[in-house]
Amino acid sequence: MTDRLASVPRLRPGFRFQWEPAQNAHVLLYPEGMVRLNESAGAVLKEIDGERTVAAIVAVLEQQFPDAGSLQTDVSDFLSDAEQKHWILFT
Amino acid sequence: MNDHHPMPGGDRPGIGPPLWLLAELTYRCPLQCPYCSNPLDFAQTAQELSTAEWVRVLRQGRQMGAAQLGFSGGEPLVRQDLPELIAEARQLGYYTNLITSGLGLTEAKVGAFRDAGLDHIQVSFQASDPELNNAVAGSRKAFDHKLAMARAVKDAGYPMVLNFVIHRHNIHQMSDIMSLCERLGADYVELATCQYYGWAFENREGLMPSRAQLEKAETEVNAYRQRLAAADSAMKLIFVTPDYYEERPKACMNGWGSLFLTVAPDGTALPCHSARLLPIDFPNVRDTDLHRIWYDSPGFNHYRGDSWMPEPCRSCDEKGRDFGGCRCQAFLLTGNADNADPVCGKSPHHDRILAARTAAEHATAGIDGLIYRNADNSKLLFRG
Numbered sequence: 001m002t003d004r005l006a007s008v009p010r011l012r013p014g015f016r017f018q019w020e021p022a023q024n025a026h027v028l029l030y031p032e033g034m035v036r037l038n039e040s041a042g043a044v045l046k047e048i049d050g051e052r053t054v055a056a057i058v059a060v061l062e063q064q065f066p067d068a069g070s071l072q073t074d075v076s077d078f079l080s081d082a083e084q085k086h087w088i089l090f091t
Numbered sequence: 092m093n094d095h096h097p098m099p100g101g102d103r104p105g106i107g108p109p110l111w112l113l114a115e116l117t118y119r120c121p122l123q124c125p126y127c128s129n130p131l132d133f134a135q136t137a138q139e140l141s142t143a144e145w146v147r148v149l150r151q152g153r154q155m156g157a158a159q160l161g162f163s164g165g166e167p168l169v170r171q172d173l174p175e176l177i178a179e180a181r182q183l184g185y186y187t188n189l190i191t192s193g194l195g196l197t198e199a200k201v202g203a204f205r206d207a208g209l210d211h212i213q214v215s216f217q218a219s220d221p222e223l224n225n226a227v228a229g230s231r232k233a234f235d236h237k238l239a240m241a242r243a244v245k246d247a248g249y250p251m252v253l254n255f256v257i258h259r260h261n262i263h264q265m266s267d268i269m270s271l272c273e274r275l276g277a278d279y280v281e282l283a284t285c286q287y288y289g290w291a292f293e294n295r296e297g298l299m300p301s302r303a304q305l306e307k308a309e310t311e312v313n314a315y316r317q318r319l320a321a322a323d324s325a326m327k328l329i330f331v332t333p334d335y336y337e338e339r340p341k342a343c344m345n346g347w348g349s350l351f352l353t354v355a356p357d358g359t360a361l362p363c364h365s366a367r368l369l370p371i372d373f374p375n376v377r378d379t380d381l382h383r384i385w386y387d388s389p390g391f392n393h394y395r396g397d398s399w400m401p402e403p404c405r406s407c408d409e410k411g412r413d414f415g416g417c418r419c420q421a422f423l424l425t426g427n428a429d430n431a432d433p434v435c436g437k438s439p440h441h442d443r444i445l446a447a448r449t450a451a452e453h454a455t456a457g458i459d460g461l462i463y464r465n466a467d468n469s470k471l472l473f474r475g
Contacts (some may be wrong), residue, residue, distance in 0.1 A: 013250060014249065014250025018184065021156070022110075023108075023156065023158075029210075031188060031250050032159065032211075032213070033159075
């Protein structure tokens with residue numbers, strides 16, 4: 001995954017990420033399905049805009065959560081998992 | 092849906108919001124599939140909701156927390172106000188799904204719906220070849236048009252979801268169906284074995300696959316899945332097997348009034364699209380708002396919780412997992428919707444499931460023996 005730091009993740013076509021007040025959570029919506037995301041998954045997906053690289057996303061999150069230490073491994077692992085689930089694609 | 096945890100933010104303790112709203116816009120349909128889930132008496136249904144009434148329903152549902160919206164039917168494309176409803180739904184923040192036979196769809200509409208904000212179009216097929224497809228659909232030109240529309244959907248950038256209803260007359264085509272889907276570039280393929288409600292219940296003996304047919308199909312699907320995984324393909328196969336071959340019932344709708352809310356063409360609000368057949372008085376969105384319907388109506392509270400359960404469900408340690416199965420199936424097979432779903436091996440009525448399995452072993456009738464879903468047959472069955 002370290003070689004992925006320079007690549008740009010984006011949501012797979014047909015997937016939508018949004019905040020749902022009724023569920024008090026971010027969700028990922030796709031054809032006839034919905035995943036309710038936990039706080040950290042929501043925080044990472046929120047920074048995916050189709051332009052930022054993985055490294056840039058890590059930097060943004062480390063700024064948002066200064067007490068969390070290095071987030072590179074956590075973010076990389078999550079994105080790798082999200083790719084395997086076919087939620088996101090890398091370009 | 093993947094997430095079934097009780098949601099915070101509901102307005103009543105223990106009752107979460109309806110996250111899934113199914114808008115059955117019409118019972119009108121150009122096809123006559125003999126396994127249609129619409130009620131047998133669809134031809135008697137009162138006037139369809141107006142555009143303004145649907146918009147009100149969509150707003151109320153979204154306000155309550157519904158996030159997934161299905162436009163279904165009948166064939167939803169026969170509603171001329173569909174683009175307007177799509178635009179309203181998308182603007183409200185719904186993920187909008189159009190569930191269609193593809194008949195009545197054109198490339199121009201595919202594009203116009205995209206512009207209106209539609210997220211996804213699911214096209215249904217009846218078989219992997221034109222002859223069988225058109226025979227099951229009761230339409231001579233359906234297949235070629237469906238293929239063209241599936242391609243148009245893909246070209247317009249939608250995720251492609253193809254749905255095949257599987258029964259004893261097309262289950263032998265499983266491999267052909269999956270390779271057709273792969274060639275078309277499908278993202279999701281639903282191989283949905285008939286669920287025996289509505290017209291499919293009337294035609295059960297002519298539709299239900301034998302166990303041998305089912306096992307062969309399962310082997311083929313599993314092999315295909317392995318091939319897809321090895322190729323790191325994103326195409327996902329969803330194989331829904333008939334619960335008639337299970338020993339425990341399905342957790343129908345994830346529990347009564349738990350996640351799903353269906354609004355029928357005439358405004359009747361239902362906990363699932365089959366529940367209309369139950370001897371329960373369901374409210375109508377024409378005279379009650381959705382919030383009240385969901386949280387306070389006797390119809391939606393009828394089978395919530397487990398205090399309504401008779402034995403063997405009442406003392407069963409699995410009741411929290413399957414909620415006693417499906418109320419509609421209990422009603423259709425035992426005449427009393429309170430009973431345990433006869434799919435369950437613990438049900439005193441399980442013999443009815445076993446009899447259906449035996450019948451499937453010996454069935455010989457062809458598809459010409461099926462009762463097709465059309466207005467004439469609807470009036471005939473309803474009178475009979």
